[in-house]
Each structure stands twice: as C-alpha cells, then as structure tokens.
Amino acid sequence: MAAVTIKSAEEIEKMRRAGRLLARVHEELAKAIRPGVSTKEIDTVCEELIRGYGCTPNFLNYEGYPASVCVSVNEEVVHGIPRKDRILREGDIVSLDTGLIYQGYHSDAARTYGVGQISQEAEKLIEVTRESFFQGIMMARAGKHLHDISNAIADYVIPYGYGIVHDLVGHGIGTKLHEPPNIPNFPQRRRGIRLKAGMTLAIEPMINIGTGEVDWLDDGWTVVSADSSLSAHYENTVLITDGEPEILTLL
Numbered sequence: 001m002a003a004v005t006i007k008s009a010e011e012i013e014k015m016r017r018a019g020r021l022l023a024r025v026h027e028e029l030a031k032a033i034r035p036g037v038s039t040k041e042i043d044t045v046c047e048e049l050i051r052g053y054g055c056t057p058n059f060l061n062y063e064g065y066p067a068s069v070c071v072s073v074n075e076e077v078v079h080g081i082p083r084k085d086r087i088l089r090e091g092d093i094v095s096l097d098t099g100l101i102y103q104g105y106h107s108d109a110a111r112t113y114g115v116g117q118i119s120q121e122a123e124k125l126i127e128v129t130r131e132s133f134f135q136g137i138m139m140a141r142a143g144k145h146l147h148d149i150s151n152a153i154a155d156y157v158i159p160y161g162y163g164i165v166h167d168l169v170g171h172g173i174g175t176k177l178h179e180p181p182n183i184p185n186f187p188q189r190r191r192g193i194r195l196k197a198g199m200t201l202a203i204e205p206m207i208n209i210g211t212g213e214v215d216w217l218d219d220g221w222t223v224v225s226a227d228s229s230l231s232a233h234y235e236n237t238v239l240i241t242d243g244e245p246e247i248l249t250l251l
C-alpha cells in the first residue's frame, strides 16, 4: 500500500477550510429535506452551495458519477444517484454524502436524516451509526493504530445486532478524494498502521438494521442492503493530532 501522507501546516489550513465549508453545505442541505422534495433538487442545491463558496464538487464526474451528492434512501446504503422522479416521503430516511475541493484539498462527509416523522427503529439506527463514528474517533490519535478505530466502531455497533457493511470502507483524504489507508468499520485482528499527527482520514461507518451484505443496482452505482433493511451512514473528515482529533467537517 502506498504511504499515508502527512499534511504540512499549510495543507492542514486548506483541509480545515475545505472541511468547514462542507460542514456549512451539510447544514444547508439538511434544511432542504422534507416530504415532496426530489433527490435531484437536493443535488441542485448542493452543487450551487459548493460553487457558491468558490469550490468544486469532488463527486461530480468521479469515475463517471453524475452528481455532486449521493442521496441514498431507506435500504440504499450509499451512492444513490439523484433523480427528478425520486421523491422523498414522510417516514423515509435519507443519507446525504458529499464533498468538495478547496484550493486543491478535498473534504468528504455524510449524514443520515429522517424525512418528517420516522419510526423509532429508524431513529435508533441513525443514532447508533452516528455514535459509532464518535466511538471510533476516540481512538483517532497519534500513537494509536488504524484498526483501533475499526474495532471501536465495531465493538459499539455489534451489540445492537445491526449489520456492518464490509464492502465499503473509510479512507485517507487530501489532494485526492481517496488516499490510503482503507479504514474498515468491522473487527480487525491486525493493528494496522500507526497513526501520526497530520494524517487526514474520512471515517464513515455504514450500518444496516439487518445483515451487512450489500448488492449493487443496475445503474452501476447504487448500493443497497441485500435484505432490503434500512441503512444509515455517518462520515466526517478528521485530522489526527498529538491530542484530540479535529473533526474538520463539523462546525
């Protein structure tokens, strides 16, 4: 595996800016979630916000991906393609995953929201997924090992009986959207690389109510839970420091 990059002080400033702007994009997108809105409308708002900040959407045209945001509804895990005819309805859950480039540096973050009133089981899935990220980043500090993060996420999620998605993982991030290392969200026997200050990582648990098995739809992108159970996603771009990790994509 190629070496994991350590960002310089100047690069970290740009990553911080890329992260803060993306946090604002997510705050605005959250306001667009309501019954009756199409997933395409969310994409339009997202692209306008990113460009309005003078940044570039990094998902758009990534390996041919046709939008600025992935909008994944209910049993869709990730990479849902926005569509005019996909209308959000009361009771749905929707994951928004998006990122941007600021002066050559990438940020990446995802959130799952309820549309109007949602079931208690859906609320719980969203909350456990979010909390698993925070459990993971307790281990995200210099001197710990990469898989301490993976194991902390898994140890938190498994007692709920949920399925952790194995086929998609978190990643390093910087001058590219996806850099080494891969960051699995399921139990690891090896410790993985030692974490160092200046690493920037996108940590992103994807959790299903049922099993963690997934299928790919014929559109070539959308990943769904194999058993059609609800799925949630929570992701932030994080800076490793000698102390507390800095979550770059939260305000």
Ligand code: MF3
Residues within 6 Å of the ligand: 058, 059, 060, 062, 063, 065, 070, 079, 097, 098, 108, 171, 202, 204, 235
């Ligand atoms: N957000 C995904 C990730 O976290 C990347 C999506 S790539 C796209 O790694 F092409 F689907 F946009």
Ligand code: CO
Residues within 6 Å of the ligand: 108, 109, 170, 171, 202, 204, 235
């Ligand atoms: Co990511």
